[in-house]
Structures are given as structure tokens and as C-alpha cells.
Amino acid sequence: MTEHPAHQSPKEQATDPANGQFDLRLHMVSDWHVGTGGGDHGHVDRLVQRDEDGLPHVPAKTLVGIWRDACELAAHALDAGPTGAWHAWVDDLFGTQGQLRRGARPAAPRPARLAVDGALRMPGRVGALLRDRPLLRQAATFRKPGVAIDPRTGAAADDMFRIEEMARAGVALAGTAELRDLDLLDEEQRRAAIALLRCGARLVESIGGKRRRGAGRCRLELAGGLPEAELAVLTTRPSDPPPHRGSHVTATPAPAAGPGWEQATLLLRTRTPVLAYAQSQGNLVRGRDHLPGWILLPTVLGRLRGQAAALAIRGDLVVTAATPGRPVPRVFTTAKDDPAVIRANTLAEPSPEGTRAARSGYLDDIGGDALAVRQPEMAVRMHNTIQDDVQRPTEAIGGVYIYAALAPRQEFRAQVRVRTGVLPKGWARSLTGTWRVGRSAKDDYGLVQVTLADTGPVGRATGGPVAEGGTLRVWLQSDLLVRDARLRPSTSWDDAARALERALASAGARGVRLEPVRNGEAAVGVGRVDSWHRKWGLPRPTLLGIAAGSCLTFRVAEGTVPAAALRDAEAAGAGERTAEGFGQVLINDPLLSTPITHPSRPAEPAPDAPHRQPTAPLTPAEAGHEEVRLIERAAWRHALADAAESIAADPARRETIIPRGPTPTQLNAVRRLLPELDDEHVTDWLKRLTWPQDAIDRLALLLNDHDKVWDYLDLPQDELTVTREGNTALRAELHGEAVRTVLAACLVAHARDAALSRDENDDTSRKEQRS
Template identity: 55%
Template sequence: MSVQIKLRLRMLSDWHIGTGTAAHGHIDRRVQRDADGLPFVPAKTLIGVWRDACEVAANALDSGPAGAWHGWVEYLFGSQPSHAAKEAGQGPDPSARHPRPAALVLSGPLRFPGRLGPVLAGRPRLREVVTFVKPGVAIDPQTGAAFEGMLRYEEMARGGMTLVGGAELPGPLTADQRRCALALLWAGAVLVEGIGGKRRRGAGRCRLEPSGTGMPPTAAGLEATLTEPPADLPYPDDRGPVVGAETRPAGTSWERAEVTLELITPLLAHDRTIGNLVSGRDHAPGWIMLREVLSRLGEGAAAAARRGDLVVTPATPLVDGRPGRPVPCVLAAAKDDPDRIINRMAQEPVGEDAIFKRLRSGYVTAEPGGDAAVRKPGFVTRMHNTVQDATQRPDESLGGVYVYRALEPGTRLGAEVRVRAGVLSQGWQDRLTGTWRLGRSRKDDYGTVCVTSRPYDGGPARPGAAASLRKGELLRVWLLSDVLVRDRRLAPSADPIDLARALCGAFADAGQPNLALKPVLRDGGRVPTSYETSRTDSWHVGWGLPRPSLLGFAAGGCLTFEITEGGLGPDALAAVELGGVGERRGEGFGQVRFNDSLLARPIEATAPVWEPGTGAQAAPADPGNLLDPGEDGHAEARLIERAAWRAEIWRQAEFHAAATGDRVLGPLAGLTASRLNAVRGLLNRLDEDPETLRQRIARLTARWPDKDNVRTALEELLTTQDRLWDLLALPTTELCLTSDGHQALPAELRREALRTLLTACLAASTRRAAHQGQRALS
């Protein structure tokens, strides 16, 4: 049974977790923000400082850099076999067999609590005060003075906020093991004192507070756990026996489930690594979903996948409500007009000067007769770093700074899970619904997916798909996923001849033997065959070891074959479309589509290429959507409200000070500089009751000319509640996050607002009088 842990991170000072980028001419270091434009603490950042704190605790408990408690650190946060060796200047650890994954899984970044984030998302005036810009300089260590030209501006998130998140410690764990794990996590949390940039210089002071069943431990239980030898680690040295294939009878038909995935956090399905950039795919391949599918379907599912009786198709972005198909390689767009698309399999470029380039990414609709509009999902790019323990700074020897490019949150993907009839019990489709963790870095900021599954409803009809094919006719094959085939020497191949042989074998298993296919490579000015090769660098998570790279045909390839012997019926075509062709079909490889109408017809109209933005647009604020007292996030909302009111008070004070009508001061504007200074002295007495303040005003103005008007104006400004807020005219609807803010904040900030307004107006009046005197003398 897993252990759920709630996390609260209280920011005791201003903090900065940056993106590594700048806003030219404005900010040199920007704070990392989510899709709502609000700062957050990435799970990777929290994991790093929490692990360091747990290592400090383990070092004290083991009285050295190695021991049983260090093994628990490795179990909770994963192993880093090359980390210690590189820091010590040594080679790889010969005793390390494979890296161990982290048992502790965070549910994503730490964000503002409760409804505070959604309520803030539609209020730009309040969002902008969550952060502020702080100037800084670089100091010359020899002279102690600032370097020339080294002034910088850094964006900081406001302190006093509390961010919340969650973590999970999966089981099964014994009671002793659970107690050891929670005690070490709690001890490490107590030692976490700072997070983010500049934390050694006062920024990022924080307090991490984990809670949940068994957290925090009792004083007696904690002392006993930390002083006694820790329990044995949960993972064994061996991997257990290999489960053999089951022999359940399978029918010829397929049971299918439609699976819809909505990304809660970015999804990183590794595609390739270029330097320090790790680029993800624009879909979720079947091989990264297979583990989750098998774990939920239970007994018999793994054996069915090995036999080819279970297939998990790639999850592609939804287009018109259905999983999109990878753009065919025969589609090309005009170089000067990207929205103009032609089908090179069915038409030739028009115009001598027309230059067309093949479309290499995107998805098209699966609806029959739909347009050829190409849809592309959005991506987010996030920068991370590997910090050296000794210097607490990113170090190139350990990897340094690296960048992840992943599918953006909110993207909706669609896939199918197909199982031979009779293999699994009824209702297996419902077991796939839930929260999945997919792809790389799924223990922290990436890969959280909300999955909804339902039985397949039949989908759209495909005209002409059931037509039989005879000798001499053409078979057009559209690869919907990567296809793995081998040549006669059993080497991976990307030769159409070997794909033809694999297709003949698949059709023979579907009841169409004696079939012969011949690749068609030329057809005048048209392109009957267009494809690319693909490479997938695979990894076995269970063994913790790399597997061979997989080479084959890339998704989107289009190939044309001529039937030289035999024929094909509609049942065989449908069976191969469902079962796939080639190797590793259970992992999503080998998905094909035959004689699709999109490949057979010319494209007459232009089809725009559509790509979503990189972030969600903030919805308009709902005036009634406010936080109530006692609600989670109310204290943080009050802090933001207070900062927003202060910023608006300063703005209005400067506006009134710059105005020449003296609407605020009235008759006070005619006083001399010395008398205005005497009025400033009253600003330190605003805490007194109104009657005492009136007496002070009367004594002060007793000998002044026009004393009645001056006294009346001062009493109205300093003792009347509504006069101040009428002058400021704050947009309280836009500046309130809480339902009681419009009542509590005026009383709380009245004296501060009055001092700010009068100080600015009195100073401006004195300056204007001085300037007028200088002009009169000249």
C-alpha cells in the first residue's frame, strides 16, 4: 500500500527559481512561471534540496559517507552511480550494476494553495505584484566597489507565500520499512532551509513541512527509529523468476478501448538528444504506455502482449475529436505559401516556379473525407541543472545545464488498446481509467497524465476500405507508427522489399496466403512511395539496462505495392490494420492503414497549418469568485492583496502629486514651507483617536491666516474615513482576492495610505513653490 505525503513549503523570504532567460532591456533573470503566469517551485528543484538534506542526515546517522541510511537515501531518491565518482575524479564505480529508480514520486510542481491560482489567473493587476524586480550589482573583491557596467535587475517572487504539493511512496512496505523511510524524509525536511537561486545570500529561505499518516513521527518513535539499525531495504538483489507465457485461447476478433490522455504536467517522450537539449516527441509512443497498461490489466495481459494478442497504439494529438494520423510523407507545402498543400501521390506540382517541400511533422484528421489541415501540438521548454554537492553550483563535469523540450500541459492525446476476444475478463476497459506517470522525469515535474478509457464505439465509417483487391491492382500503405521489419539475414531493414515480405506474412496469418507484392517506386511525375527511417534508443526499466536501438520505417511513410499474385479481401485488410505488421506490435509498432481516401485524391483547396500557442490564455476574472476566510490560500491571497493595494496607492499618490489643481491639499497648498513641515508632523499622530487629533490640529492652526479653512481641510483629511478613499478611487473590484478584503484592507492600510498620499502631495507643493520663487527672482 502506498503512502501519500502532503507537502507545504513556506517561503520565509523572497525567492528566485529562474528560467535561465532574460527580458532584454528590462530583466536580466526571470522567474519561472506556469501556464497561468504564476511562479512555482519545480519538483526537480525540491527533490534536489531534499535529497541533499537527507544525505546530511544520513551522514550523521551513519557517522560517515556510507552506511545503511545512505542506502535508504538511494532507495528514496534513486541512485547516481557516476555522481560521486566524478566528484572524486574517479572513473565509473565497477560495483554499480545499473541505476536504481527513485521510489519517492512527486505529484508535480509546488503551486499556490487551494483556489488561489485559478482566482489569480484572470486578474492581471494582482498577478503582477506576485513578483517584483530587484536591482543588484557585482562587487569587485579587491576594491569593494561595484564593477563598471555590472548593474543588473533580477525578478524575485514575493516572500510569505505557502506553496503546496504532494508526494507518494509506493509500496509494498513493511511497518518498519515505512517508519524508516518517513523518519529519514522528515529529518531531511527539517534540514531544508533554502531553495532556489541566491539562497546562500538570504533569498529563498523556507521551511518544508511534510504531513500525512506517520508524518511527522512522534518524538519517541523518531528517536527509536534513528538510533536503532534501519530496516532492510525493500528492493531485493534478484529480479525474481520470469513469468512464462500463458495459453489462454484467443478469438479472431478484437476487443478495443478508446483511451484519452490529458496532460497535467509536460510529457517528455524522448526523441533525441542534441548537446544539452533533450527533445521529446510530439506524441506518446505505445512503448511508454505499455507498462501502465499491463499493470492495470493484471494477470494475462503481459503474456497476451508477448503473443501479439494485446496492442497499445501510439497516443497522438486529437484532431476533430479523434486521434490524429501522422502527416503522410506524400503531402508537400508550397515554399512561398505554406498553407497550400498538394498530395504528391495523386497530383503533380502546378506551375513552373512552384517549389514544394515535404511536410515532416504534424497530424491530420482521421475523419473520412476530412480536409488535409495539419495540426501540430504545442511544446514547453524548461531549463534544469545538475548541482555539485561541494560547490552547490551547476558543474559541467556532472552535466551542468540541460534543457527539456516536452509536450505542453493541457494537450489531449488519443490511443487504442486492443485485446483479442476472450483473453481478458469483461469490463477490462474501465480498469485503464486513472492517473498515469509516463515518459522521462515522471517522478517529479513531467509525465502526469489523466486517462479516461471507454469501449470503442465503432468510429467513423471509411468508404472504400472494405473493397477487395485483385492481381494487378495497387495497395497503398500509410504507416501510422514506426514499423520494424528484418531482411533475409535477420538484420533490421528499411527496404520496401522487406516490408512487402512482412506484409505478405501478416496477410497469410489473416487467411490470405499465396500473396505476392512488388514495391512501386516510380510513377511519372507523381510520388508513389515516400518514407524515412526511424531510430528508437530503447531502455529496459525493469532491468535498468539499455536495449538495442530499433531501426525501421518512420511513422507517416507512404508506400505503394502492386499485387503480382493472389488477392486481398476486406477481412484480411481489416485484420492486419488492427493487428499490425512487423515486430513489437504490442508496443505500438507496425500500425498501418490501407488505401486511405486521403492518399488517393488530389487536394484542391488550401489547408492551413495550425499550431497552438505555448501557454493558456487567462480567463476573465469572475468578480464573485473570491476566497472566503478560513479557506486554504486565504492568508496568501491577503498578502497579495496588500501588495497590490500598496502599489496602487503609490501610483495614485504620484498622480495626485503631479496634478496642479491641488485637489488633495485644497487651502493647504497656500501655506509656507515651514507650516507644511508642521503639517507633516501630524502624520506621526495618526494612531491617536479622532478627538485628540482634532485638538492638535486646532492648536497648530490657531495663529495661521485663514485658520478656519485650513483646520477644516486638515480635519477632513486626517479624521474622515471616506475622504481618503474618495480621493484615491482605487479599483477595489480588481484588487480583491478575498470576500472580506474590501472591508479589512481599508481599515488596515488607511494610515499608511494617508501618509503616502500627503507626503507625496506636500513634497510636490513645496517643490512647486520653490520653483515659482526662483522664477520670480530671475
């Protein structure tokens, strides 16, 4: 079984001391609860957050918030007040908080230097081993009942009974973190940053909900790449953190070495949810269904360095959006009852009844000539902002909010295009690695693994020159931003035609004039981008344009468009802000003139295999062994209790353990054995019994044969154990508990049936006497 990178333990993920990477380990001393904010109606009022493997975890947002509070407490003590050099280091490590005071001039914001690589999870192979074992996953938590106390009466209040889900104590959750831009700090500054982080970690004592009632007691440890800070740093005033470094733009980038463009195709795999801000609806923040070029561009410029920023300003560098496929053309129609099925291309055939225009989604090639609509998967998570003085989420500072972001374990493709020769050879290799993009990229969101899929010159597989009187069918791959004659944002076809004319002129096709064709040859939508300035915490201007997937048809009224100009115009884009991925077009793509001959829908996911893929059991030397043994023990106890009740409920199976011969008084004597089941005590007790010999033999077999009780219980041990020695160790450890549980359940059931039988006999006797 292949383990997802985000689920690997810190020991399995390579840490780099030079880059400030280090490991985190959160030891949960007591039962803990990091909730989802909701419950399962009728069963559980408050549920624990679980990761993709179904196991409880601590989100990075929760850890960073608690850690920052602890560092602020340490800074207050070291600075002997609410301000000072150590408080400046808190802002440097965790970033300045975005709440602006009324009437106060806001200071320049600082991004966080500390970044946590997603949630803290069960270490090692625990997630992979428990992913398809529901009995073990369920045992990682338990349900705890509770009530609300009426302050007036001091008794339980009416209708206030609740059940809360709690994660088990004794586990150690693992994760990784890093200090970014560590090269900007000198040796003294590094020691100060590390010392403050370690002081804050020592002060972290609890996490999650119900902390005042004993839940969530924990211990946070930092290990790995960063050395122990010298204690002497804490006794002196540290030097101030360096100012935040902005992006550097080279004024005179190198000219292009030749005609055309070269490109690098990137494959982006989401390791954590990725939030590219789309809109806010109340306390719900919706993300986009792709990774826009404007959130990828800063990372690309940071990795290319040098002249990259100047090339983007000059229009010689373009970063396209990362999408799972090409946006569905709006000239396509889909079935009303199944939006995934493409029924017709209105540019090449009439649309049948029961269809509607496609407005969202991406083309999914499902084999042959068949196409379908694909929608990326979204993940919804709830968070909150805690107000320091009341230690609760309040509306004044944000309260409870929800993020709807791209789910992890999805693949997207993007292209970085530059004019030939403006960057040194091999520039594309610097783009690979782990990126942090989008909103909340310092904690639970934004981790993307980037690999290089393809490099080479930008070219067109099909398409020749278009002479005067010819037709240009333009398929927008991203939103097109254009302006009218008064420089206002526009969605007019005429303004789009002028933008395309300028793009063709820049590509070498000068003197070309285009006329829009409006007689059913187009399908246009309006796109809107509401972005957010993360550093200042303020909204940016709204970008209004023609939406991706729109299809426009133009007639070449004057001039001729060479094939090379079409190729370069597609590479450079049209309209405004092309470096950020806006204005990407395909011209005269053959798909727009091809009828839909094979309407179909994506294939359903293959059903789970009937047999689990074999995996190596967890050994004592591996990370996560202690956590799994704790979960296994709880799962075995739960399973043996259920199995004992099943035996007690079946008279035939119960009689193999508790025969009918002994009287109820004699059977009650068995309860004296339950507290102590050592072999010597059991043997002496059996010798003194005056039961029928058959009953003594059955009880002796259960008490003396250490394997017999497990034969009776018949537990699904393969579903309850993933450690190498788990079956043997747990059978020995839980033998006495299993015998006591089976005997107690059978004795209770036997006494209950005997009492019912007596009641029935008494009723029969009374009826006979009356008759």
C-alpha cells in the same frame, strides 16, 4: 472557472494512506528565488520561475534534490559514517544516482520509490483566481537591486549592478507525493522509510538561490495519509529495503477465444509536461511531439498484470502511440508561407506552385471536408545538477540542462488492442487513472490523466477485399521497423513489402505477394528513434525505419487479400516491435484517394471574453487565504503608490488636496502629522492652524473622512482583491499609509513646482533688468 487538477491543493486532492500518498507543505519564511536561468534584458537580470498561472512555484526537481541531501545528512548521522542501512534507504527512496565511476563495476540501479506530483504551488483556488488578474500576479514577486563588491577596493565594482526578481515570504506552497510499491514493505520497513523522510524534512532549512545570503529560508512539513514514525526506529538499525521487483512474464498466456481483435481507446490529458526522449543537442534534451507506444507499454503491462507481458511478447497485445490526430500523409503538400494549410493530395491531384511536401504534424479536422496541420505545443524548462562539495552546477555531473517537452493541458489518444478473449471482461477499466510516463516522471514531468473513451471490437468502416492485380495504398501511422536479407535495419520498399506480406499471412491471407509501385505513387521518409535506458543511464540501440506519415503503394502480384485480413493486419501492425506501437498502418484509407477541395487553416483562438467569468471570492476558511491576503496587500501598496504619483503629477487634482493658499513653510508643517495620524492628534493640530479656511477644510476632509482618500486614489479594487473581506479589511488597514503616501507625494510635487516657478520669475526679472 474550472481548476486544473495539477493546481489543486493537497486537501482537494484525495490522498490514500493505503497507497502511501501524503501531502507536502513548504512554508517560505524569507523571500526566495527559484530562477529560470535567464532574465529580461534591460529590466531584470534573474527571473523567478512561474507556473502556467503566472505565479512563482518550487519545481519538484528542486525540492527532491534538497530533500535528498537532507536525508543523506540524516543517514550519515544515523549510520555514523558514509555507508550503512540508512544510506540504503536513501537510495531506495530517491533512487540510485546514475553517475558511473570509471573502472568500477556498476551496481544494479534502483528506481525512486518517492514520487512528487509536480511542482509545489500556491494552494487551493489561488492559481485559478489570480490567472487573469495581472496586478495581483505581479505583486507575488518584487525586484531587488544588488551589486558586486570589488575584493581589492571593498567598493561596488564597475558595471556590476544587477536586479533580481524575488518571490515574497510568508506563503505556504502545497503539493502531494507518494511512496510507490508500498505493498512490498512490511510494517518495520514502512516505519523506517517514513522516519527517514520526516528526519530529512526537518533538516530542510532553505531552498532556491542565494541561500547563503538569507534567501529561501523554509520549513517542510509532511502531513496527510502517512502516520508519524515512531522515534524508536531511529535508535536501531533498520532492516534493509527489499530488492527491486522486476516485471513478471507468464510463460503460457491463454489462447485467443475467437477471431479478430478488441480495443480500448484511451484519452490522455497531460497534467504536467511530458518528456518522451527524442534527441540531445548539447545541453538541450528534445522530446517527441507525441507519446510513443514504447513509453506507454510498461504502464499498460503494470496495470493489466497477469499474462499481459507474455501476450505482448507473443504479438497478441499492441499499445499504439498517443497522438493528437493521425500523422499528416507525406503525399500531402502544404503552403510554403503557412505550413498549417494543406493545399493538395499528390495521389489524387497535381500540386500547385508554392507548396512543399508535408513532413511533420497531425491532421486537424476543422469542420466539413477541410483539414489542416496541427502541431502540439511544447514547453521549455531549465534545470541543473548540483555538485555536493561546491554546491554549484558543474559540467562534470551534468551542469545546466534544458528540457523541451510536451506542454500540459493537451489531449492525446491511444489504443490498447488485444486478441479477442485473451483478457478477462472489463480489462479496459484497469487502465484509467493517473499515469507517470516518460523521463523524470518522479518529479516535474510525466503526469497524465487517463480516461476510457471507447471500447469494442476492432473493425473497418470502409474497405473490401483486394484481388490479384489490385492496389494496396499503405499509410504509416507510426515508424515501420524492417530488416533486409542480412538482418540489417532497412528503409527499402522491397523489405517493407515483405514485412506487409508476413503481416497479411498472419492475418489469414497466405500466399499473397506484393510488388512496390514507384512511379510517383509513394512518399517515404526515414525515421530514427534514439532511446535511453533510464535505470542504467545508458543509451539503447538506435532504431532506424520508415517514418510515420510515409505512404507506400503496392500491387497485389499474387493471391487475394480478404477484408478480414486487412482489418487484422491493421490491428496487429507490421514489421518489428509492434507491441510498442511500431508498424501501425492504414490500408486503402479513402483519404489518400480524395483531392483537397477545401484548403484551409485552423481557426485562431477565440479572443478573451470582455468580461471575466464570475467566481466566488476566497473565504477565510479556504486554503490559500493567507497567501492571497499577503499578495493583495502588496498589490494595494504598489497601486496606491502609483495612484499617488499620478495625483501629484496633475496640478488640478493636486490642488483638491494641497491648495495654493498656504506658504511652503506652512505646508512643510503637515509633515509633522505623517508619523501619527490618530483622530485626536489631527483634530488638535487643525484647530491651531492659521491657514485660509478653504485650505483647512480640504485638509480636514482628507484626514478625518476615512473614505475620502480612496475616492482620490480611485484604485481598481476588483482587480486587486479576490478575498471576500479583502476590500473592507485593506481599506481600514492601509488608510493611514494611503494618507501619508498621498500627502508626501503632493507636498514634494508642490514644493518642486513652487521652486521652478521662482526660478522662472528670477530669470524673467534678470532679463528685464538687462533690457
